[in-house]
Amino acid sequence: MSASPRVIDQQAPSRAPVTVTSLLEKKHHGEKIVMVTAYDYPSATVVEAAGVDMVLVGDSAATTVLGLDSTVPATVDELVMLSRAVRRGLRTAFLVSDLPFGSYEASDLEAVKSAQRFVKEAGAQAVKLEGGGVMVDRARAIVAAGIPVVGHLGLTPQTATALGGLRAQGKSAAQATRMVADALALQEAGCCALVLEAIPAAVADELMPLLEIPVIGIGAGASTDGQVLVWHDLLGLLEGRTAKFVKQYAHLHGQMVEAVRGYATEVRQGEFPAREHTYAIAPEELQAFQSSLAQLHGHGDHDISGYPA
Ligand SMILES: Nc1nc(=O)c2c([nH]1)NC[C@@H]1CN(c3ccc(C(=O)N[C@@H](CCC(=O)O)C(=O)O)cc3)CN21
Ligand SMILES: CC(C)C(=O)C(=O)O
Numbered sequence: 001m002s003a004s005p006r007v008i009d010q011q012a013p014s015r016a017p018v019t020v021t022s023l024l025e026k027k028h029h030g031e032k033i034v035m036v037t038a039y040d041y042p043s044a045t046v047v048e049a050a051g052v053d054m055v056l057v058g059d060s061a062a063t064t065v066l067g068l069d070s071t072v073p074a075t076v077d078e079l080v081m082l083s084r085a086v087r088r089g090l091r092t093a094f095l096v097s098d099l100p101f102g103s104y105e106a107s108d109l110e111a112v113k114s115a116q117r118f119v120k121e122a123g124a125q126a127v128k129l130e131g132g133g134v135m136v137d138r139a140r141a142i143v144a145a146g147i148p149v150v151g152h153l154g155l156t157p158q159t160a161t162a163l164g165g166l167r168a169q170g171k172s173a174a175q176a177t178r179m180v181a182d183a184l185a186l187q188e189a190g191c192c193a194l195v196l197e198a199i200p201a202a203v204a205d206e207l208m209p210l211l212e213i214p215v216i217g218i219g220a221g222a223s224t225d226g227q228v229l230v231w232h233d234l235l236g237l238l239e240g241r242t243a244k245f246v247k248q249y250a251h252l253h254g255q256m257v258e259a260v261r262g263y264a265t266e267v268r269q270g271e272f273p274a275r276e277h278t279y280a281i282a283p284e285e286l287q288a289f290q291s292s293l294a295q296l297h298g299h300g301d302h303d304i305s306g307y308p309a
């Protein structure tokens with residue numbers, strides 16, 4: 001085989017790369033923005049082929065890919081590795097990487113250093129960080145370093161312990177009012193977009209007219225400029241219950257179990273591999289090989305080809 005180009009490189013480019021500017025244009029034209037998470041090369045090629053606008057390498061990788069029970073343990077090294085793989089599968093979609101818990105909160109310097117790793121090592125086009133308050137300063141520092149930042153308010157899973165669990169946020173007037181202040185502050189700090197997670201739709205409805213940057217919702221109702229879902233959730237790749245905001249567009253877990261069961265059954269019954277999955281050797285080469293084996297061992301009649309003639 002010659003050095004074969006990646007599958008996606010063989011497709012004719014069908015649209016220009018998504019940029020911060022084109023996302024803003026989409027908002028202004030009232031076109032919904034589609035975002036989805038991806039964590040590796042194959043998932044990236046799928047979301048690219050499906051034409052999504054933004055791809056998030058979420059710290060949800062901790063729960064969806066690594067099997068942990070929260071996003072807190074995710075590290076920059078892990079998310080950089082996954083982001084690099086996703087980058088290789090994208091051509092036009094806009095790549096955002098989550099800054100994991102503990103990689104940006106302590107200082108502006110720490111935040112900028114972490115964000116730079118995603119840009120330099122993985123080719124991320126933006127980073128996302130969770131929270132308002134002092135995190136607005138972290139966002140501003142990263143923007144000042146020339147890296148686009150996506151904010152994230154509402155249910156912020158990295159600080160779920162402080163929020164009293166993975167619970168919808170902004171359900172009190174006080175909380176909702178603070179969220180508006182944080183959203184405006186993140187916008188003022190230069191964020192290029194904002195994610196709103198698990199808040200009442202009516203709160204998002206009130207927030208939308210106040211914001212000029214694209215707002216991507218997950219469990220924030222239908223009025224946001226776009227939606228984001230987790231890859232495993234939308235495809236039904238994991239067993240068990242999902243959050244209220246999840247819609248499953250497929251149930252691939254069951255299909256995958258069936259496929260692997262089929263494989264196991266065929267191996268056990270000797271049906272796989274069949275002849276078409278096996279390599280042939282020229283009869284004269286096989287004969288010569290068997291003769292040399294016979295010489296090595298001093299007697300003949302071995303058939304070690306493994307397959308009946
Ligand atoms: N697969 C997956 N999808 C996600 O969206 C996701 C992750 N994993 N892991 C990291 C965080 C955790 N997230 C979650 C997880 C669970 C709920 C959940 O079950 N929420 C309750 C809220 C109940 C309440 O507010 O009282 C729900 O029923 O929706 C919400 C967000 C979002 N992120
Ligand atoms: C759910 C999205 C917004 C996220 O932050 C993640 O997947 O980590």
Ligand SMILES: [Mg+2]
Nearest residue numbers: 058059060098
């Ligand atoms: Mg996240």
